[in-house]
Amino acid sequence: MRYRAFLSYSHNDAAWARWLLRKLEGYRVPARLVGTPGRDGPIPARLGAMFRDRDELPSAGDLTGTIREALAESASLVVICSPAAARSQWVDAEVRAFIEQGRADRVLCFIVDGDPTVDECFPPATIDHGRIPLAADARPQGDGRERAFLKTIAGLLGVGYDALVQRETQRRNRRMGIIAAASLAGMALTSTLAVSAYVARNDAQRRQVQAEDLLGFMLGDLREKLTKVGRLDLMHSVDDKATTYFATLQPRDLNDTALEAQARSLTGIGQVRLGEGNHAAAMRAFQEAYARSAALQARKPSDGKRLFDRAQAEYWIGYVAWQQDRLDDAEKWLTRYRDSALKLAAMDRTNFDWQKEVAYGHHNLAVLDESRGRHAEAERAMRKELALFREWVRTRPTDMGTRGEMGTVLSWLGSNASRQGKLSEAEAFFNEHLANLDTLRRADPKDANLRMDWVDAQLLLGDVRAHRGKLAEARSAIEAANTQADALVAQDPKNHKWASAQGIARFWRAQLDVGTPERAAPEAAAATAVLERAHAEEPKDARMREWRGRAAVLQAQVALAMHDAAAARRYAADAHATMDATWKQAKDDNLRVPLARLALVDGELAQDAGNTAAADTAWHDARTLLLADTPEQDIPFARLDPLVRTLHHLGDADAESEYRRRLVAASYSPLQPLPPLPAIAAR
Structure with missing residues (x-):
């Protein structure tokens, strides 16, 4: 706790x-x-x-x-x-x-x-x-x-x-x-003179205690009061002074109580700085906190609580390094955290919280590996975490919190398998995740968060089923998600998170019919209407901006398939207005594939208008988006479908055939038919 x-x-x-x-x-x-x-x-x-x-x-x-x-x-x-x-x-x-x-x-x-x-x-x-x-x-x-x-x-x-x-x-x-x-x-x-020295030393210690008590108040009670009135900026200089002051003290010269108090204060400063996006200041605070917790643990190596505190500092240093894109340093510190968690778990097999630290250690390294494109390593680490949770759920069948954490791991493994093109494995993980959610919902049927998670799980399952060619089963999952999302919105129409889930569910309903544009058009319009309202309520929500843009791209694709060039241009312009600024500012990778599909639409519209130069420019932009930031042999699976279509437009038959073979090997079933095989492949 x-x-x-x-x-x-x-x-x-x-x-x-x-x-x-x-x-x-x-x-x-x-x-x-x-x-x-x-x-x-x-x-x-x-x-x-x-x-x-x-x-x-x-x-x-x-x-x-x-x-x-x-x-x-x-x-x-x-x-x-x-x-x-x-x-x-x-x-x-x-x-x-x-x-x-x-x-x-x-x-x-x-x-x-x-x-x-x-x-x-x-x-x-x-x-x-x-x-x-x-x-x-x-x-x-x-x-x-x-x-x-x-x-x-x-x-x-x-x-x-x-x-x-x-x-x-x-x-x-x-x-x-x-x-x-x-x-x-x-x-x-x-x-005697010894008395004078003794008194002087006590005075110095008393002044240090008084100073640190004052700092404790300022970093605790005062910070909360200033946060409440929106004046946390007044604490910046105090935090900086405190960090500088603590850095001048040698941990070996401090007693245990002082070390503990300073480590807590420094950890709090680090978390505030991290929340402000000041990674350098956060790192300094966490490193000072680590120095103190490590000194405490070295004084009493058998004390599990001290090892736990040191492990938390190792985690925070690794996390900040990760946020700074220093992935090698992040891996070093997160590995230390995992290893400390293993030692901690061995100290007391009955302390379940300490056992779970091992799972979190595997989880951090898995997510880090995935961010570096090391999918196989990520999967191995996450499977180790899943094995731990499965055993805990077996031995603690009434512990719904642990069961919920296992569901997160199952969902992550399903998404990881999908990103690698292992669609059958992905479907199996998503099915198990849904079954796990059903158990949780039976235990607490009124928990709205579980209902929301269930909607997301059905959408993930519907997506992978659709790309395995199981359209009837995909529709079943997508319709179940729509029904539950509608029920959530009916319960609280002002809940923007639930409204966004309803819009995304509508999007997937339209996406399944993209090969039949007459059926997809009204569903795409319905999805856009819901997502527009949600985006208007939360304009700074990046996820809402992404899905609002996806819906506009889908509408442009459907209009183009229906040979309504004017409508397709309007929807494409809407998609650009929604996503371009965000992409230029942050290069959010979630926007990469939607923007590439939008460039495909731009190219086809230009081609229909007879402007071949503009069409080629748009398709080259799409190729650049899809091939960027990753070796060609490791192109993420989600990029392959639009990449094949882009290369077909550009006439690069050799590359198109190579990427098409990866789709075929995964038994991938496109929702819109891929263009005919290039002639060079036929020969």
Whole structure:
């Protein structure tokens, strides 16, 4: 879990929330409890990160995606209870969302006001069939704030309250003994120069602690406040100063607590810089975080938590290198992350989260290999990940989260096989992915995200079936996707993501009929209408821009097939207006094939108008697009169909025949007939 606890409270109780958050984040577990068994495994020295929401409930009353994600990633939910909390729709919604995840036993109530005997301080979701919950009562007439705080700590750690109180008493006694001894020693040394040096050193350490506490506040609470008002720019100089300051410190000279705090701060700075697109600054922060986490791990190599933290830093450095197109460096660091994950998993075979790090390690390297065109290596790594997930799903049949992650791997392998022209393998992976989604949907039929994933999976399956010549089965999948997409849009017409899925489903319905343009034309128009609306609502959404452009290209192809040159030109102009600027700015590879098909249309329109020079220019542009950025022998399979048509127009019979043979070897079935074999091939 990313967070030890999620604090849910009414904004009338914000002062209590701040007090409790500071206490929880500053609490040190008694040394004699550290490492002993707790509810969630060995008890750590610190509780870890907490999540305290500061947003207001939207007018629609739904939790935001950020809040739902934080709830899902929190081990427990601490509810600050009061009459204001009992009336808060926001608090009740958070409690219900947490309980719906099957973790009602992880809800801890912390009373700050009201009378619990008449349930005027508990949110409705915490009350089970009229029975008010047990709670830590911070009121003076209850437990008092300190005893209530310790009860909450006991609940978070999964230990007995009495045991915790006993350990706290022992720790307090030891502390008093240490203080007394230190006082005597100080009195004895006041007349020596050693005292001066000792005091000076303590002053320096105190100033360092104070400075880092201030930095911690600025990098934490203050950053959140500035983010909320849209002034994160004010934090830039603070982040830079913090990074520079930490870089001047030698990790070997710092104690464990300082190293841990600095590593967390630097990781946070790196993630912010990465979100801003400042990869160089993000890399500096992650490298400093790595230096500290590596130093901590070297001090205690048997500590799995420290190895885990070091592995996360290795991942972030590799990820940023990847974003900077330094693929060799990315591979080096992501390989380190994978190897650290293997060591971590071997430390504790019962820690499922650590086992899953191995799968993520294989996944990163697979995606990196694919981006470098190393499809065979990518497939081997992803199959290793799939083998892990299949075994976990077999042994943990009720773990729907793990089953969902396995579905992502299946879908990726299907797409990878399709890109290599292994259409039969792709169909098998997509079928298994759909069967897996059906299991997930039976477990949670109301999950709209699963319904959306199911639409995407049907479209992928329909596409590969169509290109295997299984048109009837392809139509079945595409129609199933359309039916489900229509149901989603009917449920919430304002959901732009669902509207885009409906438009893409309409596009594929038209695409299947592209060989019969009279049938394809109205479906293509319907797809364009839906995608236009979705694009208008989200003009900066690159995916919507891509599909809006694809629909316009399809309309131009259909109009050209119907010998309506005027309409084809209008649609082609629309496609250029949608995609050209994006391509010039970013060279988004998802636009490469649609732009090549658009150039084919441009050439055919110019040829029909008798302008052979313009036609040749357009077709040469199409060839350049399709052959760019990859060796000729490794041309991605998705480019082969338009490439064969382009080379046919250009009269390059030898090259056309070579690429056509690859399509035939894959048993590829085009939706529009390919041009006749060139004469040279016939001879």
